[in-house]
Amino acid sequence: MYSTRRTHRRYSDEFKATHSATCLTPGVSVAAVVGEHCMNSDVLQRWLKEHRALALVQAPDSISPTTDIELSPQIILQSYFL
Numbered sequence: 001m002y003s004t005r006r007t008h009r010r011y012s013d014e015f016k017a018t019h020s021a022t023c024l025t026p027g028v029s030v031a032a033v034v035g036e037h038c039m040n041s042d043v044l045q046r047w048l049k050e051h052r053a054l055a056l057v058q059a060p061d062s063i064s065p066t067t068d069i070e071l072s073p074q075i076i077l078q079s080y081f082l
Contacts, residue, residue, distance in 0.1 A: 011043075020047045 019037070023030050023044060030048070034041045 016047050019044065020051050023048060 019033055022028055023033050030041055030044055033039075034044055
């Protein structure tokens with residue numbers, strides 16, 4: 001058994017958007033963001049996966065899935081409010 005009670009953390013949409021965008025910044029690793037905020041890397045990886053799926057669905061027809069799309073915190077935040 002655990003000596004302390006385990007809790008399920010909840011993160012705001014703004015927190016998810018900001019940290020997902022940070023991970024997508026060139027030169028920034030998921031491990032660095034996770035370590036900075038004492039998070040589980042699986043949680044952040046899931047947010048990134050969900051965001052990428054939404055970005056492909058929302059992308060204009062002229063953009064192929066192989067095209068680099070610049071993702072700002074505002075774009076990520078908008079995708080969570082759909």
